[in-house]
């Protein structure tokens with residue numbers, strides 16, 4: 001396996017709250033992986049650690065052999081659950097900001113994505129609906145040339161039609177030798193795009209599997225399995 005990400009025995013506490021406990025997994029190249037878990041299970045914390053924006057209490061994370069942190073930032077594009085943009089910006093300003101900040105930002109790809117997303121460079125960011133804003137954030141994150149894309153709840157608060165549009169954009173603009181780790185708790189709408197899934201529950205990894213194998217072994221959809229695992233959450 002061409003390994004992109006290695007997470008080894010990672011734990012993280014906030015005060016006395018154990019947000020992650022002994023999480024270990026590896027991801028290969030060219031895959032879309034669903035990071036699935038109910039609210040508060042530790043998905044965003046794990047994403048931030050992989051992005052190098054916070055440090056684990058113990059354990060280690062590396063991206064293509066480089067420890068997560070300042071040096072791995074050129075390999076990882078992160079779409080956090082909070083927008084990357086400022087309210088005063090127009091969509092075009094957001095593109096220019098990304099271009100100034102990230103040498104690997106591809107403005108031509110961003111413009112193609114904007115067109116697909118039906119966004120206009122003259123649109124004001126603060127006037128965008130939640131769904132349109134998520135389309136913009138996804139455009140910004142996917143227009144960098146990274147090896148690993150971390151998308152934290154990219155379909156969080158939007159209706160099913162907008163979700164389909166966002167997922168179609170993901171499939172259309174995804175670079176096939178890169179890896180996407182996408183967190184969500186809205187499993188049924190999105191499971192069709194996953195090659196692998198990771199289930200995280202109360203800070204612990206409870207399952208990491210290839211989606212086809214899982215469907216064959218258990219004879220259930222990922223959504224059905226998700227509902228079983230998180231039934232009491």
Ligand SMILES: Nc1ncnc2c1ncn2[C@@H]1O[C@H](COP(=O)(O)OP(=O)(O)OP(=O)(O)O)[C@@H](O)[C@H]1O
Pocket residue numbers: 014015017018019037038039040041042043044045046185
């Ligand atoms: N900065 C923080 N300070 C204290 N506790 C935190 C902090 N960030 C997260 N937590 C706690 O850590 C646990 C994991 O939170 P996290 O945001 O990683 O979960 P999540 O799976 O992303 O949840 P959601 O789906 O609701 O976004 C939760 O119990 C949360 O309350």
